[in-house]
Amino acid sequence: MFIGAIGCEPLQLRRIHLENSQTLDVYRRNGGYEAIKKVLDSMSPDGVIDEVKKSALRGRGGAGFPTGMKWSFVPKDSPKEKYVVCNADESEPGTFKDRYLMERDPHMLIEGMLIAAYALGAKRNYIYTRGEYRYLIDIMDLALDEARAAGFLGNNILGSDFSCEIYTHTGAGAYICGEETALLSSLEGFRGHPRMKPPFPAISGLYASPTVVNNVETLTAVPDIIKMGGEAYQKLGTEKSGGTKLWSVSGHVNRPGVYELPMGYDDMEKFIMEDCGGIPNGKQLKAVIPGGSSVYIMRADQIVGKDVRMDYEGLVAGGSMVGSGGFIVMDETVDVFESTKNLTEFYKHESCGWCTPCREGTDWLVKIFKRIEGGAGRPEDAKLLLDLCDNIEGKSFCPLGDAAAWPIQSAVKRFPEDFEKHLVKNN
Amino acid sequence: MGEVLVKIQPPDHPVHMPEAAKFSPQVESEIDRHLAKYPIMRSAILPLMFIVQRERGYLDPPGVQYLANRLQLRVTDIWEVATFYSMLQTKPTGRYHIQICKTLSCKIMGEGKITEHVCNKLGIRPGETTADGKFSLSLVECLGSCGTAPMFQVNFDYHENLTPEKADQILESLE
Numbered sequence: 001m002f003i004g005a006i007g008c009e010p011l012q013l014r015r016i017h018l019e020n021s022q023t024l025d026v027y028r029r030n031g032g033y034e035a036i037k038k039v040l041d042s043m044s045p046d047g048v049i050d051e052v053k054k055s056a057l058r059g060r061g062g063a064g065f066p067t068g069m070k071w072s073f074v075p076k077d078s079p080k081e082k083y084v085v086c087n088a089d090e091s092e093p094g095t096f097k098d099r100y101l102m103e104r105d106p107h108m109l110i111e112g113m114l115i116a117a118y119a120l121g122a123k124r125n126y127i128y129t130r131g132e133y134r135y136l137i138d139i140m141d142l143a144l145d146e147a148r149a150a151g152f153l154g155n156n157i158l159g160s161d162f163s164c165e166i167y168t169h170t171g172a173g174a175y176i177c178g179e180e181t182a183l184l185s186s187l188e189g190f191r192g193h194p195r196m197k198p199p200f201p202a203i204s205g206l207y208a209s210p211t212v213v214n215n216v217e218t219l220t221a222v223p224d225i226i227k228m229g230g231e232a233y234q235k236l237g238t239e240k241s242g243g244t245k246l247w248s249v250s251g252h253v254n255r256p257g258v259y260e261l262p263m264g265y266d267d268m269e270k271f272i273m274e275d276c277g278g279i280p281n282g283k284q285l286k287a288v289i290p291g292g293s294s295v296y297i298m299r300a301d302q303i304v305g306k307d308v309r310m311d312y313e314g315l316v317a318g319g320s321m322v323g324s325g326g327f328i329v330m331d332e333t334v335d336v337f338e339s340t341k342n343l344t345e346f347y348k349h350e351s352c353g354w355c356t357p358c359r360e361g362t363d364w365l366v367k368i369f370k371r372i373e374g375g376a377g378r379p380e381d382a383k384l385l386l387d388l389c390d391n392i393e394g395k396s397f398c399p400l401g402d403a404a405a406w407p408i409q410s411a412v413k414r415f416p417e418d419f420e421k422h423l424v425k426n427n
Numbered sequence: 428m429g430e431v432l433v434k435i436q437p438p439d440h441p442v443h444m445p446e447a448a449k450f451s452p453q454v455e456s457e458i459d460r461h462l463a464k465y466p467i468m469r470s471a472i473l474p475l476m477f478i479v480q481r482e483r484g485y486l487d488p489p490g491v492q493y494l495a496n497r498l499q500l501r502v503t504d505i506w507e508v509a510t511f512y513s514m515l516q517t518k519p520t521g522r523y524h525i526q527i528c529k530t531l532s533c534k535i536m537g538e539g540k541i542t543e544h545v546c547n548k549l550g551i552r553p554g555e556t557t558a559d560g561k562f563s564l565s566l567v568e569c570l571g572s573c574g575t576a577p578m579f580q581v582n583f584d585y586h587e588n589l590t591p592e593k594a595d596q597i598l599e600s601l602e
Contacts, residue, residue: 001574001575081466090571091568091569091571092569093530093531093532093568093569093573094531094532094569094573095571095573096571096572096573096574098571099571124466126464130571131473131477131512131514132514132570132571132580132583133571134583135583135584135585167464167465169464169470169473169474170473170474170477171473171512172473172476172477172512172513172514172515173512173513173514173515173567174511174512174513175568175569186473187470188467188469188470189467189468189469189470189471189472189473189498189508190469190508191507191508191511192511192512207466207467248573248574249574250532250536250573250574250576251531251532251535251536251573252535256573256574256575257574258574289531293530293531293569326573328531328532328535328573330535334535339531339534339535342529342530342531342534343530343531346530346531346568346569349568350568352511
């Protein structure tokens with residue numbers, strides 16, 4: 001599997017191929033923990049937040065919310081404890097970038113969290129890792145021990161008056177815990193049910209205290225932003241989508257992997273056909289889901305010859321979304337009815353059961369898919385699927401409902417022939 | 428107002444409370460280390476459940492009673508959480524839990540062949556355990572190994588880029 005940068009110098013992946021890249025020693029010899037030094041020596045918490053704002057860094061978990069803005073929502077004058085929580089519950093189908101960041105460069109995450117904790121005044125911080133990634137929790141624990149022994153964690157870090165601890169925490173197999181408020185419920189020891197927003201976690205998050213929840217890739221971008229300055233980081237990408245972005249690529253490509261590209265990379269067709277080595281076995285490209293399973297599926301003719309720019313605005317214009325940056329590439333052998341059924345089963349399994357539209361809706365969607373697959377499809381079933389999606393989208397308690405509806409809506413509209421094939425043959 | 432309308436009678440049969448499980452001092456200190464991470468004990472529920480599960484094979488009633496005592500929660504609080512998360516087992520499971528990823532990337536890269544092969548080899552279907560209690564088989568949702576599909580996880584170990592031959596080697600190497 002390929003891991004590396006295309007179209008830019010590797011930034012987040014710069015140390016990933018070094019021997020023993022997971023150790024403190026290699027991290028420090030390659031620019032590690034210089035950013036936290038700079039912060040403690042010469043920057044105020046507000047100064048850090050300003051740099052992150054200037055960087056145009058947007059949350060890499062899926063929503064793409066500006067990170068500096070999110071940090072600035074935490075009230076400065078609150079007497080409560082504050083928390084930084086790293087969302088390492090990477091569960092979006094097609095997404096596996098955070099896994100390699102934590103496996104091979106855990107200190108970059110620790111340094112990013114330290115800087116975030118300094119900016120927000122947080123003393124106790126958690127890395128919530130999905131339970132299946134147990135080996136990553138072990139790697140993170142070792143790295144945290146190393147950092148603690150070297151004075152980068154604990155009391156009076158590097159002789160300053162800044163004190164901070166970071167702990168690992170394990171999930172136990174629930175996609176919904178990637179939603180930030182569900183993650184906080186889970187971290188408090190409850191079922192992973194999402195919570196009403198507002199209040200947003202910045203005001204009332206973990207233990208009802210001000211909390212920032214950021215994805216691994218977001219936090220690992222922070223040390224470079226501090227070192228090179230927010231403006232220089234932003235200029236690597238576009239005006240509204242600063243910096244570089246990691247894309248996980250899987251499915252029918254010759255070279256799957258984790259690709260670091262500058263935001264605004266031109267274009268998606270070149271990326272799939274050249275950078276990722278094209279489609280294996282002389283097959284034709286049929287469809288791509290570019291942002292993890294929860295975004296609109298794209299037809300090949302929306303990509304080929306269309307110069308789709310790879311950043312937040314470019315992908316929306318192209319008919320989908322950046323999401324978590326998980327490319328699932330499908331060749332002509334894939335039946336989009338079947339691929340959509342597969343994803344719908346995923347959302348049904350992962351619906352937490354809290355709200356009716358999502359719990360009942362995803363269950364009915366799977367029932368209809370199974371009935372069609374079993375040969376009892378009716379011509380009006382495509383419309384029935386869309387009606388059901390309409391009753392989930394925007395009406396569920398958290399975004400999981402939307403995430404279940406969007407793949408189906410786009411698949412039925414963009415690949416009607418794959419659905420009709422199943423609906424017509426029985427009539 | 429304030430008048431007691433219904434007096435709750437204690438049950439006329441003995442309430443069955445299993446005796447709480449006991450663990451070695453090493454395990455107890457491992458549990459202490461987890462509890463020390465959090466300002467509120469309940470936060471340690473998931474890490475502690477994994478420890479109980481490791482020690483007892485699954486979350487059995489004595490293990491659940493232990494968790495309730497240790498975390499100062501009700502037994503129902505423990506069950507409520509245990510039944511939400513897919514990695515927590517409330518029934519006995521084989522010593523090796525084979526979890527084949529069935530989500531889209533693995534699906535289109537040959538998950539079906541691996542599943543069929545493993546089923547035939549072990550003589551069980553997904554959701555079942557071999558008669559000797561050695562293997563359990565599950566189909567699970569995305570494990571974040573899409574670029575190295577198809578894959579399965581045996582207990583906590585990832586096995587990626589699987590072929591039927593490679594799956595054989597892995598299963599045969601397990602004692």
